[in-house]
Amino acid sequence: MIIPGIIAEYNPFHQGHAFQIQTLKKKLQADYVIIAMSGNFVQRGTPAMTDKFSRARMALSCGADLVLELPVLYASSSAEYFARGGVSLLNSTGVVTHLGFGTETEQTDLLLKTASVLNRQPEDFRQTLRKELKKGLSFPAARTAALKKYFENQNIFFSADGEQILSSPNNILAVEYLKALEYYHSPILPCPVLRRGADYHDTSLDRNFCSASAIRKHCRESAKSSLPVDDIVSKLPGKVLPEPALDILKQYPHPFLWEDDFSMLLHYKLLTESAEQLSLYADSSPDLAHRIKKEIGAFRSWSSFCEHMKTKNITFSRLSRMFLHILLDIYQEDYRLFPKPSCLRILGFRKNAVPLLSAMQHAGSLPLVTSPAQAGQTLSDSAYRLLAYDLKASELYRAGVTARGDFSLKNDYRQPVIRL
Amino acid sequence: MIIPGIIAEYNPFHQGHAFQIQTLKKKLQADYVIIAMSGNFVQRGTPAMTDKFSRARMALSCGADLVLELPVLYASSSAEYFARGGVSLLNSTGVVTHLGFGTETEQTDLLLKTASVLNRQPEDFRQTLRKELKKGLSFPAARTAALKKYFENQNIFFSADGEQILSSPNNILAVEYLKALEYYHSPILPCPVLRRGADYHDTSLDRNFCSASAIRKHCRESAKSSLPVDDIVSKLPGKVLPEPALDILKQYPHPFLWEDDFSMLLHYKLLTESAEQLSLYADSSPDLAHRIKKEIGAFRSWSSFCEHMKTKNITFSRLSRMFLHILLDIYQEDYRLFPKPSCLRILGFRKNAVPLLSAMQHAGSLPLVTSPAQAGQTLSDSAYRLLAYDLKASELYRAGVTARGDFSLKNDYRQPVIRL
Numbered sequence: 001m002i003i004p005g006i007i008a009e010y011n012p013f014h015q016g017h018a019f020q021i022q023t024l025k026k027k028l029q030a031d032y033v034i035i036a037m038s039g040n041f042v043q044r045g046t047p048a049m050t051d052k053f054s055r056a057r058m059a060l061s062c063g064a065d066l067v068l069e070l071p072v073l074y075a076s077s078s079a080e081y082f083a084r085g086g087v088s089l090l091n092s093t094g095v096v097t098h099l100g101f102g103t104e105t106e107q108t109d110l111l112l113k114t115a116s117v118l119n120r121q122p123e124d125f126r127q128t129l130r131k132e133l134k135k136g137l138s139f140p141a142a143r144t145a146a147l148k149k150y151f152e153n154q155n156i157f158f159s160a161d162g163e164q165i166l167s168s169p170n171n172i173l174a175v176e177y178l179k180a181l182e183y184y185h186s187p188i189l190p191c192p193v194l195r196r197g198a199d200y201h202d203t204s205l206d207r208n209f210c211s212a213s214a215i216r217k218h219c220r221e222s223a224k225s226s227l228p229v230d231d232i233v234s235k236l237p238g239k240v241l242p243e244p245a246l247d248i249l250k251q252y253p254h255p256f257l258w259e260d261d262f263s264m265l266l267h268y269k270l271l272t273e274s275a276e277q278l279s280l281y282a283d284s285s286p287d288l289a290h291r292i293k294k295e296i297g298a299f300r301s302w303s304s305f306c307e308h309m310k311t312k313n314i315t316f317s318r319l320s321r322m323f324l325h326i327l328l329d330i331y332q333e334d335y336r337l338f339p340k341p342s343c344l345r346i347l348g349f350r351k352n353a354v355p356l357l358s359a360m361q362h363a364g365s366l367p368l369v370t371s372p373a374q375a376g377q378t379l380s381d382s383a384y385r386l387l388a389y390d391l392k393a394s395e396l397y398r399a400g401v402t403a404r405g406d407f408s409l410k411n412d413y414r415q416p417v418i419r420l
Numbered sequence: 421m422i423i424p425g426i427i428a429e430y431n432p433f434h435q436g437h438a439f440q441i442q443t444l445k446k447k448l449q450a451d452y453v454i455i456a457m458s459g460n461f462v463q464r465g466t467p468a469m470t471d472k473f474s475r476a477r478m479a480l481s482c483g484a485d486l487v488l489e490l491p492v493l494y495a496s497s498s499a500e501y502f503a504r505g506g507v508s509l510l511n512s513t514g515v516v517t518h519l520g521f522g523t524e525t526e527q528t529d530l531l532l533k534t535a536s537v538l539n540r541q542p543e544d545f546r547q548t549l550r551k552e553l554k555k556g557l558s559f560p561a562a563r564t565a566a567l568k569k570y571f572e573n574q575n576i577f578f579s580a581d582g583e584q585i586l587s588s589p590n591n592i593l594a595v596e597y598l599k600a601l602e603y604y605h606s607p608i609l610p611c612p613v614l615r616r617g618a619d620y621h622d623t624s625l626d627r628n629f630c631s632a633s634a635i636r637k638h639c640r641e642s643a644k645s646s647l648p649v650d651d652i653v654s655k656l657p658g659k660v661l662p663e664p665a666l667d668i669l670k671q672y673p674h675p676f677l678w679e680d681d682f683s684m685l686l687h688y689k690l691l692t693e694s695a696e697q698l699s700l701y702a703d704s705s706p707d708l709a710h711r712i713k714k715e716i717g718a719f720r721s722w723s724s725f726c727e728h729m730k731t732k733n734i735t736f737s738r739l740s741r742m743f744l745h746i747l748l749d750i751y752q753e754d755y756r757l758f759p760k761p762s763c764l765r766i767l768g769f770r771k772n773a774v775p776l777l778s779a780m781q782h783a784g785s786l787p788l789v790t791s792p793a794q795a796g797q798t799l800s801d802s803a804y805r806l807l808a809y810d811l812k813a814s815e816l817y818r819a820g821v822t823a824r825g826d827f828s829l830k831n832d833y834r835q836p837v838i839r840l
Contacts, residue, residue: 263822264819264822265688268685272749272815300822398691399688399691402684402687
C-alpha cells in the first residue's frame with residue numbers, strides 16, 4: 001500500500017491543505033492519507049481557533065482518511081521537536097510510506113543537503129555560525145549565512161536565491177522534516193509538494209489560496225464586533241476554504257479562541273511563581289524568567305506581553321510557547337523523559353479506512369488509542385503520562401471556551417472518535 | 421493608654437463601622453483605635469470589592485488610627501481561625517487593651533458562657549451534639565440545640581430567645597472572639613458594641629444603617645450595566661457610608677472585583693488538578709474533592725459552582741474559601757505550620773499615631789513591617805513565608821483587576837504605607 005502521511009495544524013483547513021492532499025494522492029496513487037495533526041494548541045504556542053475534533057472533521061471531509069493527534073508536547077515545541085514528534089508518530093504507525101510536506105522551492109536538493117549539514121553539524125560550519133552570531137546576526141540569519149559559506153567551501157552549488165529559499169518558514173519546516181527523517185533513519189520517503197498561493201505569513205485574503213493566518217486574522221478581527229461564528233465565516237471571501245470545511249467552520253458551535261482568552265491564567269502564573277520556578281518550563285531559561293519577573297508590571301495581555309518581551313533572538317512564538325508550557329506544566333525535562341510519542345491517538349477516520357486501522361494494529365509499534373478513559377487502563381504509566389498532557393490541554397481549552405460563556409464543549413473523555 | 425482593637429473586613433466601610441469606632445472611643449475614652457483588617461480577600465472566600473489600601477484609607481479617615489493587615493491565611497478561614505488570627509494579631513501589638521466587636525444582643529453573659537463551653541467541650545455537651553447531628557440537623561443548628569440542653573442541665577439561665585441569639589452571624593462571630601481571647605489567655609478585655617441597623621445578611625438599602633452586603637449587592641448589580649465606579653457609588657441611597665469613605669469609594673480608580681472575576685482561574689485549577697491534589701487544600705476534604713471532579717462539567721462560574729455544590733453541611737462560604745485556597749496554594753497543613761501571625765504588617769496610620777507605633781515597637785512581640793521588600797531581609801524564613809501568602813493574594817487580586825482592563829493597581833512592593 002502507498003500511504004503518505006502529513007504533519008499539519010489545519011488551523012483552519014483551507015484550499016492549500018486540500019490541494020496538498022489531492023496532489024499527494026494523485027502523484028503517488030495513494031491508497032490512504034494519514035494526518036498527524038496538532039490538538040487544541042498549535043506550534044505558535046496559541047490555542048487553535050477551533051477545537052481539534054472540528055479540525056479533524058474538516059480534514060476527513062476533504063480527503064484525509066485518518067487523523068492522529070500529534071501530542072501537545074511536540075505540537076507546541078520548536079520546529080525541530082515539532083518535526084521529530086510528527087515524523088516519529090508517522091513512523092510508528094508502521095504503514096506510512098511517504099511524508100508529504102509543503103515547500104516554496106523546487107530545489108529539493110538544497111533542502112536535503114541543508115538538513116544533512118544541520119544534523120551532522122560539521123566543525124567548519126559551526127565555526128562560521130559562531131562568527132556570524134558574534135557579528136550580531138539573529139540565529140536564523142547566522143545559520144543561513146553559515147550554510148552558504150559551508151556549501152561554497154565544499155563547492156556545492158548554492159543558487160543566487162539560496163539564502164532566500166532557506167529563510168522561508170515553509171522551507172525551514174521542510175528542512176526540519178528532512179532532518180527528522182534522517183535522524184530516525186526512517187524508511188519513510190520525503191515527498192515535497194510545491195505550495196500554491198500566498199506566503200505563510202501573508203495575511204491578505206484576496207485569492208483562493210490564502211494562508212491560514214490570513215483566515216485567522218479575518219476571523220479574529222470580525223470576532224471583536226461579537227458577530228456570531230456563522231456570520232464571521234460567511235464573510236470570508238470566495239473559496240478560501242473547500243466547501244465541506246467551510247460548512248463545518250460555519251456550523252462550529254463554540255466561540256473561536258485566541259491566546260488572549262488565556263491572558264488572566266498566564267498573568268496569574270507569572271505573578272505567583274518565582275523566577276526559579278518559571279525558569280524550569282520548556283522554552284524558558286533563567287535569564288528569560290528573571291526578565292519576565294522584572295517586566296511583569298507591563299503585562300496587559302498574552303499577545304501584548306509577547307510583543308513587549310520579544311527580542312532579536314527570543315521570538316514572539318518562543319515566548320508564546322513558553323507561556324503555554326507554563327499553563328500545561330510542561331518542563332524542559334519532559335523532552336528528555338518523552339523523546340517520542342507513546343501511543344497513536346485517533347481523532348477520527350473515514351469508514352473506508354478500517355483496513356488501514358487493522359494494518360496499523362499489526363505493523364505499528366505503538367498502541368492505538370480511541371478512548372482516553374480506556375487508555376488509563378491499557379497504556380503503560382509513562383505512555384499515559386504523555387497522553388495526560390493532551391487531556392490537560394483539552395481541559396485548558398475547555399476552560400477558555402467556558403470563560404467565553406459557552407458550556408457545551410465536551411471533554412476528551414466524552415468526545416467520541418469521528419467516523420465519516 | 422486605652423487602646424481598643426477591632427477585627428474587621430470593611431468591605432466596604434459603612435456607617436455601622438463608623439458608629440462602632442465612635443462608640444468605643446467614647447465609652448472607653450480611648451487614646452487610639454487599632455484595626456486588624458482583612459487584606460484583598462475576605463472571610464467569605466471572595467475578593468474584597470476594593471483593594472486593601474483603599475479600605476484602610478476609609479477606616480483611617482473615619483476614626484481608626486492604625487490599620488494592620490490580618491494575614492489572608494486567617495482572613496479567609498472559618499470563623500474560629502479568623503477570630504484566633506485577629507485576636508492573636510492584636511495581642512502581639514502589646515498595646516491593645518480592649519477588643520471591640522459588634523453583637524446583636526445585650527446578653528453578653530450568654531455569649532461568654534457559650535464561648536467557654538465551646539472551648540472546654542464538656543462530655544455531656546458533646547454527646548448531645550452528636551445526637552442532634554444524627555437527627556439530621558445542620559452543624560450550627562445541632563450546636564445551638566446542644567448548648568441549650570447543656571445550659572438547662574446545668575441550671576444556667578437560657579432565655580426564650582437564646583437559640584435565636586446564638587444563630588445570628590454577628591453573635592456567632594462574637595462567640596468566636598470570646599473563645600479566642602480565652603484560648604490565648606489574652607489580657608485584652610472584651611468590649612461588645614450593640615449593632616445598630618440592618619442584619620448582617622439584610623441586603624435592603626433603605627436605611628442609613630445598612631449592611632456591607634447590601635452595599636455590595638447594589639454595586640455588583642449596577643456594575644453589570646458597566647457604569648463607571650463613580651456613578652455606581654453615587655446611586656447609593658442617603659448616608660449609608662460616612663462622607664470620607666463615600667468620597668474614597670467614589671474616586672476608587674479600579675473596577676470593583678467579585679468572585680466571578682476569578683472563575684476562569686478556578687475552573688482551570690479544578691480541571692487540571694487531581695482529586696488527590698484538590699483534597700489537600702484548606703477547607704477541602706477527599707470527599708469534597710471527588711465530588712468536585714465528578715461535577716466539574718456543571719461549572720459555569722465561581723458563584724454558580726458554589727451554589728451547585730453546596731449542601732446542608734458544606735456552605736457556599738466554605739466552598740468559596742476552599743476555592744480561594746486553591747488559587748493561593750493554602751493547604752490544611754498551613755494552619756499547623758502557621759498557628760499565629762508572624763509580623764505586624766502596617767497598611768496605614770494617622771500621623772497622630774506615631775507614639776502608638778513607638779509603643780508597639782517596645783511592647784509588641786512581633787516585628788513591624790511597612791515594606792514587604794525589606795521584610796524579605798528582616799523577617800525569619802517562616803515569618804516571611806506567611807507574609808508571602810499576602811503578597812500572593814495581592815498578585816492574584818492584581819491579575820483580576822488587569823483582566824478587567826485596568827492596568828494601574830500597584831503591587832504590594834510599590835504601594836507605600838498610608839499616612840493620613
